[in-house]
Amino acid sequence: MADVARLAGVSSQTVSRVSNGYAGVTEETRRQVLAAMKELGYRPNSAARALKRGEFRTIGVITFTLSTTGNVRTLEAIATSAAGEGYAVTLLPVAVPTQDEVRGAFSRLEELAVDAVIVIMEVHLLDAATIKLPPHVQVVVVDSDAGDHYTVVDTDQAGGSRAAVRHLLDLGHETVWHLGGPEDSFAAQRRADAWRATLAGAGRPVPPLSRGDWSAESGYRAGLELAAREDCTAVFAANDQMALGLLRALHERGRRVPEDVSVIGFDDIPEAGSFLPPLTTVHQDFAEVGRLCVDAVLRKMRQDGPERGTTLVPTRLVTRASTAPPPARSTAGPEEPAG
Amino acid sequence: MADVARLAGVSSQTVSRVSNGYAGVTEETRRQVLAAMKELGYRPNSAARALKRGEFRTIGVITFTLSTTGNVRTLEAIATSAAGEGYAVTLLPVAVPTQDEVRGAFSRLEELAVDAVIVIMEVHLLDAATIKLPPHVQVVVVDSDAGDHYTVVDTDQAGGSRAAVRHLLDLGHETVWHLGGPEDSFAAQRRADAWRATLAGAGRPVPPLSRGDWSAESGYRAGLELAAREDCTAVFAANDQMALGLLRALHERGRRVPEDVSVIGFDDIPEAGSFLPPLTTVHQDFAEVGRLCVDAVLRKMRQDGPERGTTLVPTRLVTRASTAPPPARSTAGPEEPAG
DNA sequence: CCATCGAATGTTTACGTAAACATAACAGCA
DNA sequence: TGCTGTTATGTTTACGTAAACATTCGATGG
Incomplete structure (x- = not known):
């Protein structure tokens, strides 16, 4: 950043302002800074940013398995929505669905660079674990009935x-x-x-x-x-x-x-x-579920969302060839031969 | 960290030493520090660590879609292997498989906190994009034939x-x-x-x-x-x-x-x-593919792996009921009724 | 008994950024 | 003309950690 500042003939603070799109920078100056950034191939250091800002712009997702369609599709939607909001998604696999393993995942999480966590799993495995979460990390849960204790998004x-x-x-x-x-x-x-x-x-x-x-x-x-x-x-x-x-x-x-x-x-x-x-x-x-998870978690981080409660995503019956009226049998109804 | 040091009656540097498991700390001192950490609920700040160490302990995974079994299973194995090595995995979804989108993903990546990237996609979409990667970020590619240009892991x-x-x-x-x-x-x-x-x-x-x-x-x-x-x-x-x-x-x-x-x-x-x-x-x-990806990328980071070339994972034919000898027809063979 | 050495621990500093504060330049107005 | 307010930019500082260097202290050996 100092190199960019030197090349552009400004202070590093001005480079920072340009880098973050703040107002109050002359168009002229901005152009020079941008040119210098390009020439030097400058990229902001995200570790330093995170350290300074106190947030990582990252959401952690904890899940047992990616072998169920639902989890995968939800994860994909979460990743896409999060990217749209400028957030990255970090994956936290839990090998075996035991409370110990879950606790382990959460404690790994504590050292991890995330601002929020989305949990795709059953609550009963979660109960004993969350206590240890860092204070400002928000949680949203999928696939569970923990609406009383957490923010939950789920299919109806x-x-x-x-x-x-x-x-x-x-x-x-x-x-x-x-x-x-x-x-x-x-x-x-x-x-x-x-x-x-x-x-x-x-x-x-x-x-x-x-x-x-x-x-x-x-x-x-x-x-x-x-x-x-x-x-x-x-x-x-x-x-x-x-x-x-x-x-x-x-x-x-x-x-x-x-x-x-x-x-x-x-x-x-x-x-x-x-x-x-x-x-x-x-x-x-599932796409909607994922989207809502990201919405909820970001709203919680901005402290303008409901702390708890369940959001249900409606389902839709898709009628194909595997269902039909029952075979005519010894019931009282009239017998009709199949068409 | 300063609070911990104060409570334990040592310097912050000693706390750091305990936190990172360095030798040269008395068992006595270590116990005191650990007790203080526990009491205060101390967790190392990963942003500061990353800033100081110059690495994030994170691997980025770029992929188009999680709707194919292969990608998902590979991703899952990558996440598991990476976790085992103390690395986190960040997901980078690319909405549409066009070169522009891929380039976009890579440029998002540049600002992202990753030390290495595993790319699960076809090379021809990748070609124009990688140039912009930060200098020390290593790349491993899956599902492609780019062995001449990249390190590739793939199924045989x-x-x-x-x-x-x-x-x-x-x-x-x-x-x-x-x-x-x-x-x-x-x-x-x-x-x-x-x-x-x-x-x-x-x-x-x-x-x-x-x-x-x-x-x-x-x-x-x-x-x-x-x-x-x-x-x-x-x-x-x-x-x-x-x-x-x-x-x-x-x-x-x-x-x-x-x-x-x-x-x-x-x-x-x-x-x-x-x-x-x-x-x-x-x-x-796929599990083996994922494991090998992580292996390769970590070896590249430690600079003791081959720069290029393809690693093939063997396959295995699973015989079930959908294959049988052809029906006896107008060939010279004898006709037999079905058993 | 003192110099020397090594182990344990403390002090200083820098990583790259951005907030807070400071300054400079200039326009508007009495 | 001089004062005030606003805008653009510069300077200082702190975020939490760990490397590098400094210090202390006890043990060892001549």
Whole structure:
């Protein structure tokens, strides 16, 4: 900076003013400084800036895994939004989802150059950890129900599940089975709760709950059991991957989709439209989730946002070929041959 | 730091020594300092450290999109490896893959606090851009053939393609069709080149090349045309998503997989084993790619690595149900009914 | 018993920037 | 003409750390 100042014949402070776009610099002077900067290839030193300003213009993102579509898409949206606001994004992978590991990530974070943190994980792993965060680092949480304690941005899980179940009931199914996610996932829990509540609200029986671990393989295993139940004509899977495994299990057991069994997923991953058959599913707007996370975290840093509470991003049901009315059976209704 | 020093009754320099684990501090003194740090909740200021040390302990990763499995898995492995080495990872999304955008990303990078950059993209977009990089920032490139100009880490695309094509030929197919990736992708180009070379090396005819854009939807469109060709009994798709679309097209056109047509993919995404039928594919070790990237970039920073050249990560053929011998036809072979 | 040496610790300084304050130059007005 | 206010620019200082150098003190050896 001193070199630039010397070459331009001004003080280093004037260089700083030009560099930061402050007013009060003659157009003439500005031009000279800019020319000098260019000639010397001057780049402001971000460490010195951060030291002086007391902020890093960086947002940290903590997440367990990038193997779920949702996390990845959210992260991508966060990175894009943050870049648009002049913020960088630093990634903090947590190898194993245990409280110890999370605590470790947060303590690494303490030494890290971030002004705020966005956490993409379940709160119950988070609880014991956050205490140690530096005082001025703001937190926003995704994928959890911690609205009372943190600022939370999430997809409207309940609304999506409700739409999925209603769609199947509207098609004429007596009830809807659910292939849920792992027990310790709040997203899974909320999807299951909404499924149960919607059935109960419609006065329908609530079939036993199957569980997978989000993977297609687990959906396949659970699907083999569901396929054996003759009375199962409609399944709502808690994500598209498990729905994929379910489709394979049904196919192997000779149950046609959607003629014999309707299947509906959750997420609307890019491949969902290419499944056999193309999957009806609940579309999540991850881009919006990411955008809102950055919004929220920046507003908190400027201290003009709500401290706590949950922002829900609406979902949209995407109807494809995997859902249809139930097969005509021994019910009281009239039997019609398939068109 | 001064507060800690005061509380511990030592100088700030001694605090610094403890903080950085230098020798030459009495065990007694160290304990006092550590106690003081804990009591005051002291955390070293990374901006000041970076300013003083002249390095940020941060690696920047530039990529276009996180919507391809490969990029995501590579990124995840990079983040994990980097964390293990005490480095943070900063994400630099590039919205549109144009040279202008890339140049923009690199110029943002210049002001960014990174010591090195890993670029996950095609070189031809990179060429005009890198010139402006700060002098001491090292670069490692993934997914490209720029070994002459940069340090490159990549999957052994050619080896994987060769294995895929040979597998199909060994099963008895006369030749293998290829559903390639977009024209401007080097990965796609190398997979197609190896496919062509392997066929030529075996003295087989080289069918016309179909192209997609990596998406399942594009695989479906290309698949509809391939399905119409009676003489097409084996297809090597350049990635699993396109293979998925291809499977759907074949199914819709009444061509059974693998009885009528064998299909093989590339990547081995987690869902590949749950396709209908489960997909034979070329497994890529993205974790290893990411690890090697970090290795290479750190070695370059320590100036004891090779400046240029390509490191190839081997692939592995995963055989599942989507490949089988060709249907018995008007060839000289004996006709057998399906078991 | 004193010079010498090494280990432990303290003091000074600089990293590059930008806020705060200081100064200079000039216009407007009585 | 001299005073005031405004604008452009210069000077000083501090951000938190760690390298370089300085000092202290006890131990060792002649």
